Amino acid sequence: MASIRDNNKDESNRLLASVDWFTVLLYVVLVVYGAVSIYAASPISNSEVSMFDFSTNSGKQFVWIGCSFIIGFSLLLIDRRLYEAYAYPIYAIMIIILIATAFLSPNIKGSHSWLKFGVVSLQPAEFAKTATALALAKLFSTYGFQLRGWRTYIVPVGIILLPVLCIILESETGSALVYFSLIFVLYREGMNGFVLFALLCAISYFVLVLKFAGSLIMGIPLGTFIVLTCVMVVIVLMLLIYCRSLILGRNVALGYIACALIAWGLSYLGVNINGYVFFFTVIPLSLIYLLIGMFRDDLNKVLMTVIFATVSIIYMFSVTLAFNHMLKPYQQNRINIALGIEEDIKGKGYNVNQSKIAIGSGGLTGKGFLEGTQTKLNYVPEQHTDFIFCTIGEEQGFMGTSAVLLLFLTLILRVIAIGERQHTTFGRVYAYCVASILIFHLTINIGMVIGVVPVIGIPLPFFSYGGSSLWGFTILLFILLRIDAVRTEYGTW
């Protein structure tokens, strides 16, 4: 018995020694910084109430933080093998809870995502991220599992999409989008990089075509013009880099330049060529040339280039079509406001505008703690939850905002580093899931607050007020720390 106890003691000592204390430190700094910011965002009438008073949001947040420390510590005490062993059951239970929530939860601001347990309300969606990450990690660590061929994608994509569907059922579109960030995990685990590239192109084209739809050039919308030019550049770059065909790339490039010069010269002579006529002569001609010329080169890759170009163009037109005919007006509005096409500061864009004013008025060093007028006087709605970042921007200025951004960047890079040092696929995949989720939350939340991303209501991890979100991220992170903590015992295990 004694030896076992010694062993246990020994193990817990080793465990404490091998926990990534740097990450824990980042975590503590972030949550405390968050609670203080929540206090700063409380209305002016609360200015004489203590930060720790339970009647205030910050006081409650400190209680949630205390609970998280207990949760985090408890998670460190659980044997890491249990996480791997129970990954699927946890996932399954989580899905059931999500579905149950959709039907049982009361309507709160149009969404059905809250479960009430006495005084405490919880948002299961915040915990489903951890469950999905575990399930995904478990799947990838299954013996012999590799992403090879489209069939192998069915199960991982299914694991990702199942909670998405459940959460959409709860009318929490924002939280559902988070799961799409797990594409980074698939990429890290072997998904063709081309998919990421295509995704990047899709997003850029989407933004460009909508953002510059207003003005005309050569008789076509500027956005369309830019995207079609991009398509041409991408064709050349793909030929040069992806297909490694210098001759085809050079010829196509020279052809494009020649056509552009001719069109330009003609416009000088007073002959204005319609943009559609120009592009739909030049691009198809170049593609036909490639189809003929490809037999001399890597057939598949050139064919891929041709297909990619064609799909890009079709995609571009469907974006315009879908935007104008399929999206609801409020969705169009949100996108327009985010892209800076519409300025609707009284209505839909009010949040973003006030949040930009709050941040913009902070200057270099901010207005000082509790001196933020925008936040203290309720100009920014949701300032203690989704828009907490603007309190920091207003009261601590650029120093504060860059500090927060760099803290998050450090944390994410640290999580990636932790992932890469894992000896098990399970650990690595789980770490990348954590990193992807953090990347998504950070990108969307801060992008939304500073007005570069549409308003999608998701919290800033560790900062935003709310027990569910804080506990969700704490669990997500501390399971990773627990998994990571055993790397030193791997040899003896």
Next chain:
Amino acid sequence: MRKDYNLEKRKYVIGGFIVVIVAIYLCKLFDLQILDDKYSEIAVNNVRSTIITHPSRGQIYDRNGKPIVYNEPAYDLMVVPRDVQEFDTTLMCEILHCTTDSLDSLWNNMSNPKKNKNYSATTPQPLVQNLDDKTRGNFEETLSHFPGFSISRRSIRRYYYKSAANILGNIREVNAEDIERDSDNYYMPGDYTGDMGVEKSYEKYLRGEKGKKIFVRDARGETSKDKQGNPIYYNDGKDNVKEIAGKDIQLSIDIDLQQKCEKILRERGEKGAIVAIEPETGEVLALATNPSYEPALLVGKDRGKNYSKLMSDGNKPLFDRSIMAAYPPGSTFKPSQGLIFLQEGITNVNTSYPCSRGYINKGLKVGCHGHGSPIAIESALATSCNSYFCWGLYHMLHNQKYENLDSAFTVWKNYMVSFGYGYKLNIDLPGESRGFIPNAKFYNEVIGEGKWGPNTIISISIGQGEIMATPLQIANLCTTIANRGYYITPHVVKHIRDVGIMKKYTEKHVPPINRAYYDHVVNGMRMAVTSGIGTCKRANLPGLDVCGKTGTVQNPSGRDHSVFMGFAPKDNPKIAICVYVEHGGFGAQTAVPYGSRVLEYYLTKKNGENVESDDSLKIDESSKNVDTQYHDTKWMQETPQVFDEAQQQIKAKSKSAESTAHNQPPSTPESGLPQNREQEKAILTRPTGYYPSRNGIYKG
């Protein structure tokens, strides 16, 4: 376990992705927070809710410290549209004595941003202005029935006297044009500004400086309150500014004399003006015009109605005949002619000209009345001999001494200008006319070069023909003679409290005439009063040594204008006056008796006798709700500081340029006294008959 090093490289793509995102966000934040400063301004404007506090307007006193214009509180019905709940419209209409429809239209006017530029649903907006006492009382009792409504206090102008409207002017609400023209950015819609009179010309001193209280307001537009329920001031109230009350003004006007003059003119309902100046200082003692109006008509609730009534009145009561009307000066012009002839050596004191019942030269006859002939300067003035002055001008313009007719006439014109004719005297009241003194160019254009000669224009020597002068200019000539050689620009304000008096109202203007010549002119004017042949015998007041000169202005349309100018006592004169009565007949007939009454009243009153208090012109104080305010008149005992307004303005300009350099459009300098002719025209339309015309040149 297998480790794929090819795939491990992908950590750089994922790590790189978030690094790029963070970098982009940092750039965006740098732009938002450091490069772009518009957000700070917006944030400040978001939370600041500024309430302007209005200073009380300066009060106006007469030269003896009698209060003339003071402030009385006025009450407006205000409403905060957002706070209004359903209320009993019938009850409100009952209190306001209006119909539901008119209440609706009041509401629509108030809430229409086009008509009410300051409209905001969260701040008090004026619904009904200038409530009477009873309505206010009723409303205050029932205020609890009308959430969102309140009564706000303003002060409006009140007058102790029913006279001097032309001097005092009135105040009105600013219009869009005022705001646009306002280079100090002082006015906001709903503010009051002086209109006409001293209220206008001394607006900058009377209005004072506005203060402001800046509150903190939250996103719903509500003023934030601290625990005790007190409003929270922005920046702890450090940006609040206390309003500074307007400067009180002491007029040079003697309100008793002013009333006396107005009463005299009103007795027979004649149109005309009386101007009285203290010669030594150029201070205007009285500036009466008839018909006039009660100054109280143009303040308060009925201003608009009364104003358009006065505007459309055919007798033009808004037209201040004392400074705005240009009349032919008639024979009052002669002393100036005598002085010019003596100075230019055309005549000497003994030169006599024949008068055979008129000036007869080369077939032209200008008539005169019977008196001895030939006649020298003093007697010529005493009898008002037309012939003497016609011959004088004839010899001046027909003279080897000058190069040609043009230059001779230019010499003559320059003398007239030096006496204050032909240009505005620049009295401190708006709307002054410049009168008319022709120059050679004028005749060259109107008659034709070489076509005019001394005889063509001979009637100007007796103050007819093209010559036009305001009663003020005539009184000013009298002042110059009384002073034996100088005048100070006439002005109605003696002392601005804490500021002093403008430099230009202390400077002597000296026409280039030898002092000795004035004595002869004064003797002539004294003879006019004392001698048997004199024209103003009726002004011979024992012991007062009156000197005078009559004028009878022939008039193509109707009876002659009757003019009198005079001063007294002969030595050490205390008062110089001009009486101009339209269609008053001979000078001696109307203007002289009026003038003599004015002189007598002023000079004997000064000695403590015969103080006439005119109750008909004084407002009954007991019936008015007079503010029991303390009239501090001690400051008037002090000698006013002389200040140079032009320099002060430059200082103020550079100051305001510093503070608002980036957003202020360049503005045209605007002197304290309105020079803008269009502005004057907008208010006052001259009676057509007063323009210089060639009618009747050869008459007489």
